[in-house]
Amino acid sequence: MISLFSRVAGLTVAAALALTPLAVQSATAKPSPDGFRQASTAAVTQTLGMDVASHQGNVDWAYWWGQGRKFAYVKATEGTSYTNPYFAQQYNGSYNVGMIRGAYHFALPANSTGTAQADWFVNHGGGWSGDGKTLPGVLDIEYNPYGATCYGLTQAGMRSWIAAFTSRYKARTGRDAVIYTTTDWWTQCTGNTSQFASLNPLWIARYSSSVGTLPAGWSYYTFWQYTDSPLDTNRFNGDLTRLRALALG
Secondary structure, X not given: OOOOXXXXXXXXXXXXXXXXXXXXXXXXXXXXXXXXXXXXOOOOOOEEEEEEOHHHOOOOHHHHHHOOOOEEEEEEEEOOOEEOOOHHHXXXXXXXXXXXXXXXXXXXXXXXXXXXXXXXXXXXXXXXXXXXXXXXXXXXXXXXXXXXXXXOOOHHHHHHHHHHHHHHHHHHHOOOOEEEEXXXXXXXXXXXXXXXXXXXXXXXXXXXXXXXXXXXXXXXXXXXXXXXXXXXXXXXXXXXXXXXXXXXX
């Protein structure tokens, strides 16, 4: 993330509903991209987490665990040449303190193909294992810090690039990647496509007291990055039991 989920494979609707807190089960609830149901009018228990990158350096994971953070996403890679020099301390440290952790890749669509970047990500920490404590990897696709907002791609070209990345990631790991983005960027650079909403959980970034309008196709978010103070803080849209189910796949 500059400043700044995968659906639970194999679950039937009935099994997914059984994992949903009773507070959100209702006749009006609709299936979500990650296999759960959620009613927009009911209160939902949420789980607090965080995300980090190299600029955080060595993270005091025991401290953040004590602050109630139960999950962490760690930047692993960018493009096809960068790896986070603090990745091992951050990825393993969050795991060792008890957090459910995952990795994310910062996309540079102007530099190389989605397939190549998915391979770079998986080969440098972005894989997945069914240990119950590893979340599916994230495609961080957002504003370009180095140039043109949409990386010089047309909306059709951007959709094709994202499809190549997510397809390759699924082939390598067996999981559908989470997509991190903002509604504004997604609208401008993909034409507000809904083509990924049925498979790829949404991690929305919006620093506000409300999540606002979501990109097309997603009826609700799986993760919400809602502040970057004192560091990037996120909410998982469910309780810890559902977060573990997402990790298990």
